[in-house]
Amino acid sequence: MRRLLDSGCACAKVSSLTHRCVLADLALELTNVTKRFGAFTAVNDLSFALRRGRILGYLGPNGAGKTTSIRMMLGILLPDEGSVRILGGEATSQRARIGYLPEERGLYKRMRADESIAYIASLKGMPRADAMKKARALLEQYGLGKFARARIEGLSKGMAQKVQLLSAIAHDPDFIILDEPFSGLDPVNQKEVEDTIRALAQGGMTILFSTHTMQHAERLADQLVVMARGRKLFDGNLDEARRLLPRRAHIGADADLSFLASLPDVASVQPPNGKDSNWTIDLKEGAEGRDLLAQCFDRRVPLSHFDVAPPSLQDVFVSLIERDRA
DSSP states (O other): OHHHHHHHHHHHHHHHHHHHHHHHTEEEEEEEEEEEETTEEEEEEEEEEEETTOEEEEEOOTTSSHHHHHHHHTTSSOOSEEEEEETTEEGGGOGGGEEEEOSSOOOOTTSBHHHHHHHHHHHTTOOHHHHHHHHHHHHHHTTOGGGTTSBGGGSOHHHHHHHHHHHHHTTOOSEEEEESTTTTOOHHHHHHHHHHHHHHHHTTOEEEEEESOHHHHHHHOSEEEEEETTEEEEEEOHHHHHTTSOOEEEEEOSSOOGGGGGSTTEEEEEOOOSSOSSEEEEEOTTOOOHHHHHHHHHTTOOOSEEEEEOOOHHHHHHHHHHHHHO
């Protein structure tokens, strides 16, 4: 009996230690979070967690509840139900350890670039001299060293965006929240912001970013959370998201390929349209599409294009939103 009791105690201690280790590894944990504004529920029973050192793509259409939930992560709003924990503590007590890039840009146009960064860092508790030194080092590191003394109003939109991003990280936060960091940027500047986010993650920072552009999430995110109407529709990685839909084939041919609809692995066949010059064949779950090519060869159909690929994140996102609306 004593052995059984000792064994039970040991198992309980191991379980408790494991639980504490898991919690210590989390940068963000939302548990059954609900936020209402009068009769309107902006966030409804939201739960997900983000491990330290990872990048989370936070996705959803307008009105999904992303901004409201981000404000709860920052401690600006308090949940009506549930809890938000940041870096192991209450959100309101961890503000100095969080960097934040708001969707509404807020740089003072008459300030110099280095002053703008140093000012935000000093608000987070960094001594003024250290903040200015760090601001100039960051500008140099990210290719804006010669613009350190330039006023914000004289910078391009892309450069100003990068200055604001550097303002969010100048105080060396452990966790960064970026709300629509690619909004309004041209493709070149979008790539530069992507590279910056990737470099920050490689340096050990944990990052949550919201976006309406699925390609950024595909390239950057270790974890994806999709929201709609205040509720979580998906939480997982890119491969898990793609498995929500079957694979799709695109075949270029002048011939009629509607005969492929009779194959057991085919769910639907769509002819070319104004957007796509290829035939589009949706496969059933688990199908690889090898029979498609074999059937075309057997019928001596000349092909100009053939590919079978998993669905894009855009396809998955649209499917999730449409199902939710339905």
